[in-house]
Amino acid sequence: MSDRLRDAYNSEGLPPGLETRVRAGLQSRRPRVLVWTAAAAAIAAGFFGFLYVQKMMTVNRILAAAEPGLHSILRVGLRDHVYCAVMRKYKGAPAPVAKLASDLPVEMRGLAPVIQQHVPARFAMHVAHVCKYKGRSYVHVALHDGTRLVSVMLTRREGGESLTRTDLLTMTSAAGVDVFSGGSQGYDVSTFEKGEWLVFLVSDLEPAESRSIMLVLAPAVRDYLGKV
Amino acid sequence: MRADDTCKMATWNAALLGGAFVKERDARFEAEALVWMPEIYRAAVRLTRDRSKAQDVTQEVFLQAWRSFSKFERGTNCKAWLFKILFHCVDHERRSWWRVRLFRADEEFVEQQLVAKPSIPDRLTNEEILDALDSLRQEYRTVVMLCDIEELSYKEAAEAIGVPVGTVMSRLSRGRAQLREKLDVLAKDYGIGGVA
Numbered sequence: 001m002s003d004r005l006r007d008a009y010n011s012e013g014l015p016p017g018l019e020t021r022v023r024a025g026l027q028s029r030r031p032r033v034l035v036w037t038a039a040a041a042a043i044a045a046g047f048f049g050f051l052y053v054q055k056m057m058t059v060n061r062i063l064a065a066a067e068p069g070l071h072s073i074l075r076v077g078l079r080d081h082v083y084c085a086v087m088r089k090y091k092g093a094p095a096p097v098a099k100l101a102s103d104l105p106v107e108m109r110g111l112a113p114v115i116q117q118h119v120p121a122r123f124a125m126h127v128a129h130v131c132k133y134k135g136r137s138y139v140h141v142a143l144h145d146g147t148r149l150v151s152v153m154l155t156r157r158e159g160g161e162s163l164t165r166t167d168l169l170t171m172t173s174a175a176g177v178d179v180f181s182g183g184s185q186g187y188d189v190s191t192f193e194k195g196e197w198l199v200f201l202v203s204d205l206e207p208a209e210s211r212s213i214m215l216v217l218a219p220a221v222r223d224y225l226g227k228v
Numbered sequence: 229m230r231a232d233d234t235c236k237m238a239t240w241n242a243a244l245l246g247g248a249f250v251k252e253r254d255a256r257f258e259a260e261a262l263v264w265m266p267e268i269y270r271a272a273v274r275l276t277r278d279r280s281k282a283q284d285v286t287q288e289v290f291l292q293a294w295r296s297f298s299k300f301e302r303g304t305n306c307k308a309w310l311f312k313i314l315f316h317c318v319d320h321e322r323r324s325w326w327r328v329r330l331f332r333a334d335e336e337f338v339e340q341q342l343v344a345k346p347s348i349p350d351r352l353t354n355e356e357i358l359d360a361l362d363s364l365r366q367e368y369r370t371v372v373m374l375c376d377i378e379e380l381s382y383k384e385a386a387e388a389i390g391v392p393v394g395t396v397m398s399r400l401s402r403g404r405a406q407l408r409e410k411l412d413v414l415a416k417d418y419g420i421g422g423v424a
Contacts, residue, residue, distance in 0.1 A: 002376045002377070004352075004357065005357060005361070005372075005376060005377060005407075006376070006377050007354070008353075008354035008355075008357035008358050008361075009270060009274075009357075009358065009361070009373070009377045010270065010377075011354045011358075012269075012270045012273055012358075013266070014265060014266045014269055015269075015279065015283060018265070018269060018283050018286060018287075019265060021283070021287060022262075022265060022286065022287050022290045023262075025287050025290070025291055026257075026290060026291065026294050029291065029294060029295070
């Protein structure tokens, strides 16, 4: 019965002009959809723009307070830490290190497990990515223990930046790596150089603990960069 | 909010403002929804029994579908989704005239009856067959159209008209039986015996 019924039913053809009429009806709605879409996009852009401005005001306020107490080369590390790590929310369990590392450039993916192995076990990796602050790129790994925050950042030297002329900094050596440190407004910043790279560790830990972490980490990171 | 979220959002906004989103939606709507216009129109004709009204309803169905196309779940049956809108439009126009449930008390599913699909004598014309279909109660005609003609699954038909699957099956059983009876009478009038 179904085939014969279907044949009879399908004998009713689409009347001429209906398709054109439907399409014309849709066409007349499209500009309205575009206007609403553009309006929604503008509102969203405004909202996120507002959030971004708020964030940058907070970043600038923190940096304005902390930077004067730091040597200029240490500010390079502090800036990205405040911009990218401090302004982030650390909720829930972090993803596995291997998954986080997949956001890094191929040659830097091996760095994430190296860092995780050389920081105290209570710190879990929450971020591993490349970010930019004011045009400068950083390979950035952020770790959190529930209350304290540690960032490890690598950035290429710019404009003759060098640690050989930083007589104002405290220097400590570990396994042949000279680590320079300073602190301001609760932030402790340590750095060393390897080839074209400056490596920073920035944290809100006590200076002694923050620097001891860097002294453990620096030889491992130096060796890794030596192979890249 | 993270810096990379800001970047993603900005990209998304740019795409929206550029109209790329709307263009992609247009193309999808064309490929997935508009191709079913003949089926929707035919069903509208049978539901309204008025070709002029059916055209209006068809247009309204596609306008509503376009407006809510973002809600259409990709990978599901777009035809079934359009039928759901069609029934909503018809229902809205005629209030609940086709949702009369005189048979609610005994709508139990009789599976054996669903299996029987008797043939229709060739001598019956399309008009006679469609008249027989049109003469069915609205709720029976609807499920015969959806399940036997448009070949929607019971589940899809149930979702389209907003009733339980069991109700679709029992209505289909009754609809087929009634249609068979009506065609049987027609066939006898032709002197060609009953519908086998």
